[in-house]
Every structure is written in C-alpha cells, then in structure tokens.
Amino acid sequence: xxxxxxxxxxxxxxxxxxxxxxxxxxxxxxxxxxxxxxxxxxxxxxxxxxxxxxxxxxxxxxxxxxxxxxxxxxxxxxxxxxxxxxxxxxxxxxxxxxxxxxxxxxxxxxxxxxxxxxxxxxxxxxxxxxxxxxxxxxxxxxxxxxxxxxxxxxxxxxxxxxxxxxxxxxxxxxxxxxxxxxxxxxxxxxxxxxxxxxxxxxxxxxxxxxxxxxxxxxxxxxxxxxxxxxxxxxxxxxxxxxxxxxxxxxxxxxxxxxxxxxxxxxxxxxxxxxxxxxxxxxxxxxxxxxxxxxx
Numbered sequence: 001x002x003x004x005x006x007x008x009x010x011x012x013x014x015x016x017x018x019x020x021x022x023x024x025x026x027x028x029x030x031x032x033x034x035x036x037x038x039x040x041x042x043x044x045x046x047x048x049x050x051x052x053x054x055x056x057x058x059x060x061x062x063x064x065x066x067x068x069x070x071x072x073x074x075x076x077x078x079x080x081x082x083x084x085x086x087x088x089x090x091x092x093x094x095x096x097x098x099x100x101x102x103x104x105x106x107x108x109x110x111x112x113x114x115x116x117x118x119x120x121x122x123x124x125x126x127x128x129x130x131x132x133x134x135x136x137x138x139x140x141x142x143x144x145x146x147x148x149x150x151x152x153x154x155x156x157x158x159x160x161x162x163x164x165x166x167x168x169x170x171x172x173x174x175x176x177x178x179x180x181x182x183x184x185x186x187x188x189x190x191x192x193x194x195x196x197x198x199x200x201x202x203x204x205x206x207x208x209x210x211x212x213x214x215x216x217x218x219x220x221x222x223x224x225x226x227x228x229x230x231x232x233x234x235x236x237x238x239x240x241x242x243x244x245x246x247x248x249x250x251x252x253x254x255x256x257x258x259x260x261x262x263x264x265x266x267x268x269x270x271x272x273x274x275x276x277x278x279x280x281x282x283x284x285x286x287x288x289x290x291x292x293x294x295x
C-alpha cells in the first residue's frame with residue numbers, strides 16, 4: 001500500500017518527517033528494509049533531506065497472513081471497514097487473540113478468515129482495543145502496520161474516546177465520579193488490584209439508572225489498564241454484576257461480567273475525519289435490565 005504526504009515545514013531528515021506523521025521507528029525500519037520511498041516521484045535513499053513543498057510517498061509491502069495462526073470462517077459483525085481500519089462488534093464469550101484456552105476460533109482467527117475470503121491486501125490484524133473474553137462490544141483493529149502505529153500514538157496522547165456501559169452491584173454514592181487509583185497484578189491470583197506500586201489508572205463514570213440492588217453506569221477510560229473497570233469498581237466495593245473473578249454476584253441470569261464496550265470515537269489520522277461508532281448491548285444485557293426493573 002502507498003501513502004503520501006506534502007512537506008509543509010522545514011525538516012532535517014526523512015526519518016524525522018515520517019516520525020511526525022506517526023511512522024514508528026519499527027515501521028521506518030521495515031520501510032528501509034523492504035519498502036519504497038519516493039520524493040517528487042523519484043525513488044530516494046532514506047538519508048534524503050526534504051524541502052518545503054516536497055511530495056513524499058512511501059510504499060510498504062503487503063502483510064501476508066501468518067501461517068502459524070489458525071483460520072476460522074465463523075462470522076464477524078463488521079461495524080465499519082476501509083483501507084485502514086476495521087471495527088467489529090464482538091459477542092461476549094469470544095476471545096480476542098489466540099491463547100492456551102483457544103487457538104483456533106478467536107476474533108483474530110475469524111478476521112484472518114474474513115480477510116482471506118475477501119482477498120485483502122494486508123491480512124494481519126493489529127488489535128488496537130482489546131476486550132476481555134466475556135466483555136461484549138466494539139473492538140478497533142488496524143489493517144496495516146502504519147495504521148497500528150498511528151492508533152498507538154492517538155491512544156498515548158489520550159485522543160481516543162472509549163465508553164462502556166457497566167452494571168455494578170449496590171448503590172454508588174455519587175452520580176459522577178473519577179476513580180484515580182494505580183493498578184497492579186495481584187500476586188495471589190489473576191485479578192488486578194489497587195496498589196501504590198501499580199501503574200496509573202483513571203476511570204470516570206456517570207450513573208445512568210439506579211435499581212434496588214445495582215446501578216447502571218456509563219464509563220470513560222482515561223487509561224487502558226488490564227481489567228481496569230472491573231478492578232476499580234471492586235475497589236469501591238461495587239464489583240460488576242456477574243463478575244466471578246472479582247466477587248460480583250449473578251443477578252437476572254447474567255452469568256458474565258456486565259460490561260459492554262458501547263462507543264468509540266477518534267479523529268482519523270489519515271483523512272482527519274471524525275470517526276464515531278456505537279454498539280447496542282446484546283440480548284443478555286437486555287434481559288438483565290428487565291429483571292432489575294422488576295425488582
């Protein structure tokens with residue numbers, strides 16, 4: 001695939017210019033090794049010095065499917081796709097990436113099969129926003145290395161708006177709150193825990209509806225730590241409904257953590273368009289709402 005830019009400010013090197021466009025050092029190394037660089041239509045060496053007005057074009061080799069990754073032709077629910085991005089609505093119960101528990105039918109395996117069927121130019125999915133197995137909702141996937149690099153930069157700059165719906169047990173004291181508490185792995189288990197030695201973690205929430213034994217909240221992540229929402233609400237004493245790992249009770253036949261990745265928004269670094277996506281909660285979530293309303 002080929003991408004182009006116009007040089008608008010004085011720069012000292014191609015590497016610095018491409019880095020400003022979001023090209024990581026790793027992608028730049030791939031480009032030097034197996035890609036093509038053109039300035040004003042002419043193939044150039046990576047050591048070239050650029051001038052204002054130069055047209056820069058880079059072509060990266062296509063990413064062939066990984067033979068070590070199994071292919072699944074089970075269906076995926078595609079919310080959006082173009083040359084650079086794929087957004088999928090993931091069902092609860094589906095792992096995102098292959099692992100010891102499942103190496104043949106995860107979201108990555110299914111995307112591989114989907115892209116093979118449509119003969120996509122690039123066939124290696126780069127997962128940008130990963131969800132736990134039993135969390136439903138939107139997963140953002142980069143379709144090539146440069147898109148993945150740019151998405152990582154957006155996340156590092158806190159320019160990706162990810163919002164979730166969660167049902168927590170009990171009653172939250174405030175209608176709006178910011179949980180600012182570092183998280184670390186619990187040495188005694190698979191969960192995360194608040195610890196002064198942990199990594200910074202910030203979770204903002206807004207109460208949407210209060211029930212007798214539970215509270216529906218909308219959540220915005222300001223950092224992206226493992227199990228962040230689950231661990232933070234457990235720290236408050238309000239674990240998610242159905243979250244067995246964190247001690248959340250089952251209510252209304254909800255047998256998994258009541259967590260749904262509802263919305264995703266970012267400014268597309270390639271087109272500068274605002275991208276916004278929304279996912280409706282699945283059937284088990286609707287059943288939970290009905291059950292809580294009747295209590």
